[in-house]
Amino acid sequence: MELVTISFKLNGRPVAVVASPLENLRDVLREKLQVLTVKAGCGQGGCGSCTVLMNGEPVVSCLTPIVNAQGQEITTLEGIGTFNNLHPLQQAFYDNFAAQCGYCSSGMITVAKALLDHNPHPSREQIIDALAGNVCRCTGYVPIIQAIEQVTDSK
Amino acid sequence: MPIEKFIMPESLDGALDALNEYGTDALLLAGGTMVMPLVNEAQTSPRVVVSLQRAGLNTVRANGQIEIGATTNLTRVSQMNELPLLAAASKEIGSWAIRNMATLAGNLFVPPPAGDAAVALLALDAQVVAQSKNGERRIALDQFFTGLMQNALKPNELVTRLVVPKPRGKTNFIKYARREANAPAIVSVAARIVTDPEGIITEARIALGAANDFPMRAKNAEAALVGSGLNTQAIANAANAAMNECKPFSDALASEWYRKKMVGVYVKRVLEGIK
Amino acid sequence: MKQLGIVGESVKRRDGIAHVTGQTRYVDDVSYPGMLWLKMVRAPVHRGILKKVDVSKAEAYPGVHAVVTAKDVPNNWYTILCLIGVGPNDEPVLADTEIMWRGEPICAVVAESEEIALEAAQLVELDIEELPPVMTVDEALAEGAPAIKKWGNNTFMYEGKPYRRVFIGDVEEGFAKADHIIEGTYQLNPYDHVPVETQTCVVKPEPDGRLTVHSNTQALYFTKDNLGIILQMPDYKIRLVGGTVGGGFGGKVDVVIEPVTAIAAMKTGRPVKWRWTRTEEFRNSSTVGMYRMHYKDGVMNDGRIIARQVISYHDAGAYHRHSPYGVQKHAFNLAGPYNIPNVDIKAYCVYTNRQPSSALRGFGVTPASFAIEVQMDKIARTLGMDPWQIRFLNAYRNGQMKAVRKVVEDATLIETMQAAAKMVGAELPEWCWKARSDDWKG
Numbered sequence: 118m119e120l121v122t123i124s125f126k127l128n129g130r131p132v133a134v135v136a137s138p139l140e141n142l143r144d145v146l147r148e149k150l151q152v153l154t155v156k157a158g159c160g161q162g163g164c165g166s167c168t169v170l171m172n173g174e175p176v177v178s179c180l181t182p183i184v185n186a187q188g189q190e191i192t193t194l195e196g197i198g199t200f201n202n203l204h205p206l207q208q209a210f211y212d213n214f215a216a217q218c219g220y221c222s223s224g225m226i227t228v229a230k231a232l233l234d235h236n237p238h239p240s241r242e243q244i245i246d247a248l249a250g251n252v253c254r255c256t257g258y259v260p261i262i263q264a265i266e267q268v269t270d271s272k
Numbered sequence: 273m274p275i276e277k278f279i280m281p282e283s284l285d286g287a288l289d290a291l292n293e294y295g296t297d298a299l300l301l302a303g304g305t306m307v308m309p310l311v312n313e314a315q316t317s318p319r320v321v322v323s324l325q326r327a328g329l330n331t332v333r334a335n336g337q338i339e340i341g342a343t344t345n346l347t348r349v350s351q352m353n354e355l356p357l358l359a360a361a362s363k364e365i366g367s368w369a370i371r372n373m374a375t376l377a378g379n380l381f382v383p384p385p386a387g388d389a390a391v392a393l394l395a396l397d398a399q400v401v402a403q404s405k406n407g408e409r410r411i412a413l414d415q416f417f418t419g420l421m422q423n424a425l426k427p428n429e430l431v432t433r434l435v436v437p438k439p440r441g442k443t444n445f446i447k448y449a450r451r452e453a454n455a456p457a458i459v460s461v462a463a464r465i466v467t468d469p470e471g472i473i474t475e476a477r478i479a480l481g482a483a484n485d486f487p488m489r490a491k492n493a494e495a496a497l498v499g500s501g502l503n504t505q506a507i508a509n510a511a512n513a514a515m516n517e518c519k520p521f522s523d524a525l526a527s528e529w530y531r532k533k534m535v536g537v538y539v540k541r542v543l544e545g546i547k
Numbered sequence: 548m549k550q551l552g553i554v555g556e557s558v559k560r561r562d563g564i565a566h567v568t569g570q571t572r573y574v575d576d577v578s579y580p581g582m583l584w585l586k587m588v589r590a591p592v593h594r595g596i597l598k599k600v601d602v603s604k605a606e607a608y609p610g611v612h613a614v615v616t617a618k619d620v621p622n623n624w625y626t627i628l629c630l631i632g633v634g635p636n637d638e639p640v641l642a643d644t645e646i647m648w649r650g651e652p653i654c655a656v657v658a659e660s661e662e663i664a665l666e667a668a669q670l671v672e673l674d675i676e677e678l679p680p681v682m683t684v685d686e687a688l689a690e691g692a693p694a695i696k697k698w699g700n701n702t703f704m705y706e707g708k709p710y711r712r713v714f715i716g717d718v719e720e721g722f723a724k725a726d727h728i729i730e731g732t733y734q735l736n737p738y739d740h741v742p743v744e745t746q747t748c749v750v751k752p753e754p755d756g757r758l759t760v761h762s763n764t765q766a767l768y769f770t771k772d773n774l775g776i777i778l779q780m781p782d783y784k785i786r787l788v789g790g791t792v793g794g795g796f797g798g799k800v801d802v803v804i805e806p807v808t809a810i811a812a813m814k815t816g817r818p819v820k821w822r823w824t825r826t827e828e829f830r831n832s833s834t835v836g837m838y839r840m841h842y843k844d845g846v847m848n849d850g851r852i853i854a855r856q857v858i859s860y861h862d863a864g865a866y867h868r869h870s871p872y873g874v875q876k877h878a879f880n881l882a883g884p885y886n887i888p889n890v891d892i893k894a895y896c897v898y899t900n901r902q903p904s905s906a907l908r909g910f911g912v913t914p915a916s917f918a919i920e921v922q923m924d925k926i927a928r929t930l931g932m933d934p935w936q937i938r939f940l941n942a943y944r945n946g947q948m949k950a951v952r953k954v955v956e957d958a959t960l961i962e963t964m965q966a967a968a969k970m971v972g973a974e975l976p977e978w979c980w981k982a983r984s985d986d987w988k989g
Binding site for chain 2: 118119137138139141160161162163165168171174175176177179180181182184185228231246247249250251
């Protein structure tokens with residue numbers, strides 16, 4: 118396959134990559150743009166650890182052909198909060214022990230951010246529903262839900 | 273083996289041209305939720321991939337009947353208030369991220385036990401619109417599936433939209449899976465009934481998912497309802513008929529025996545909760 | 548109240564901020580210039596004779612730097628627990644003459660990209676003569692079963708016996724005296740760790756001849772020492788860099804990824820990464836194999852268990868890995884934390900042509916606990932006794948002799964049950980509240 122140039126906005130910054138059109142967005146972000154907060158967990162869209170936002174909507178980047186990113190706004194965890202400027206969700210995850218091995222955290226927080234952008238006061242049901250595509254094998258999910266509820270309560 | 277060419281037509285015509293040129297050498301890519309896992313593990317065999325992402329097949333129109341573009345994503349479909357049965361079924365597919373990517377027509381081509389959208393569409397008497405360079409034809413959805421991973425499309429035909437008549441009657445959908453969300457069905461059931469002013473059922477549709485090699489109408493179960501009120505006996509008859517006419521398979525999720533039993537249980541529950 | 552320092556305090560995770568900002572580094576985040584990708588070719592059948600492996604087409608595929616086969620492994624036959632004297636070495640790093648399970652690694656393609664490695668891997672041609680596989684414990688132990696292990700039978704040998712035995716007293720005498728004989732069979736089907744992070748390894752060959760090995764192993768020293776044995780390299784030449792494991796649960800202790808990655812790095816002279824796919828993680832990483840436990844208890848009318856006989860079968864799959872140890876631990880726990888004067892346990896570690904089994908949370912003990920406690924409930928039901936009381940009655944006390952021939956010390960089952968009963972508001976007779984772990988006077 119012929120390589121193509123794909124330009125898009127990454128956390129607000131314009132970027133461009135040369136890639137094979139069916140290279141998936143997760144691998145392009147990780148390998149070509151060094152965005153390591155996007156994790157590789159399954160390559161099948163089932164674990165959610167590669168979740169990014171495309172124009173504010175969660176997508177699994179492992180199943181997104183890079184051509185689909187052309188002209189779009191991609192948000193990763195770096196665009197949500199950083200070490201020096203934590204998003205309230207990140208602070209709440211930290212405070213509530215919502216991360217143990219940490220591998221699912223990036224995907225969880227990214228989806229939670231999208232949820233709150235759509236619905237600032239989700240019910241517990243709605244939180245659980247929104248996270249249905251993100252697998253955690255360590256925490257048992259309760260601290261994660263508590264962390265998100267804590268943010269919605271205090272909003 | 274390696275994919276040689278990637279095409280992203282910018283119109284329906286472009287897509288039909290590509291299909292015409294490459295035929296069975298072409299693998300169609302809609303939302304990517306079924307094709308990309310194969311691409312990621314180099315498991316695809318056709319040499320050409322044709323993406324429908326930009327072919328303009330994702331519009332929704334309502335004019336008497338409701339026309340849903342083939343590549344309309346499941347999130348959009350799950351928000352369609354004009355088709356609550358289809359919205360309910362779509363909401364149960366995958367996860368939020370998957371629904372943002374997966375398409376309605378794409379869901380017609382997934383291997384069982386997946387494919388819950390078709391279960392609702394069958395109960396709604398949906399039609400598949402298939403187009404090729406030679407023109408357009410409509411295929412009733414219950415004639416569309418012809419076998420395991422086989423359908424009535426001719427070579428070079430593309431599904432461009434689903435047409436759903438304005439729904440009449442009461443509906444209900446239940447999906448029974450090993451998890452509450454993001455799981456393939458052990459069994460899924462959609463039902464629609466139309467009653468006359470005395471409460472006698474004049475029209476009944478019962479569709480089953482994961483109960484055969486493809487989503488199916490339980491026509492004997494439907495017949496058991498027509499002419500009766502929606503009472504305990506009629507429901508029991510329908511549930512029994514559905515159990516007898518389905519042909520489920522065993523897989524990692526459930527045995528054939530269990531699926532058959534659950535068809536009976538969930539046809540009953542769907543009818544009991546219909547509104 | 549003594550000052551306890553940090554005990555009792557809620558302490559935030561040292562790596563918590565890193566986790567929530569995605570800064571924690573996992574092995575897949577490790578990358579070196581010129582790094583190559585490895586993909587494994589695996590056996591498509593359960594059992595067979597591997598007659599020929601033709602890698603020529605894969606080797607010639609553009610972008611492929613090497614294909615690693617059994618011939619490239621300095622010391623191909625190993626077993627992880629050789630470090631604690633368990634033997635014989637029964638597992639090849641890469642299959643050379645035999646296939647023992649479907650998914651067994653045969654050869655590794657090392658290429659410029661993951662995609663090229665995957666494509667080239669499909670060009671490897673295998674000539675395998677299939678043999679009838681042994682797929683269950685019952686098949687493996689049946690008269691005339693094919694001996695799939697080199698020493699001639701299908702069980703691990705514990706000091707010359709095909710089972711680990713734990714016994715005290717005389718169960719037959721106990722059964723004769725008992726008022727009731729209560730039996731039960733309990734089975735745990737295979738299950739899997741499913742960590743969100745799959746097994747990943749990066750090996751960089753250093754200019755001074757050493758290897759830098761990044762691995763998400765949970766067991767650095769298992770890895771390091773076994774690597775030394777397999778690569779026939781002295782300890783100081785292997786630098787193992789561990790780090791945050793994205794979920795282990797016992798599934799990342801088996802040294803199944805580092806050896807081949809290391810050999811690939813040495814053969815190509817380049818850094819090599821091997822990241823298992825999710826499919827590999829399900830089908831090819833160690834699972835927990837089946838456990839089936841048969842209980843036969845001799846019980847008195849008042850609820851005392853006076854004899855317990857257990858026969859347990861564990862399906863270890865194709866190779867030892869940690870199973871001989873796990874089954875032994877399992878055997879030591881099968882009688883339960885109860886005072887039973889006559890115990891006879893035989894725990895079999897059985898080999899089949901299935902995915903090899905290994906450790907998972909409470910290795911060997913959780914299957915036993917499941918069986919024991921369901922059996923206790925069955926006893927309670929049979930006698931019409933309260934399930935709490937059956938346990939308070941039979942719980943072992945300090946000073947009593949366990950089936951493993953050790954005296955009970957520091958028992959806390961009774962106090963734990965009392966705390967649990969209080970928490971759930973269970974109604975217990977006075978004698979249960981008054982019971983203590985040190986109330987046995989001998």
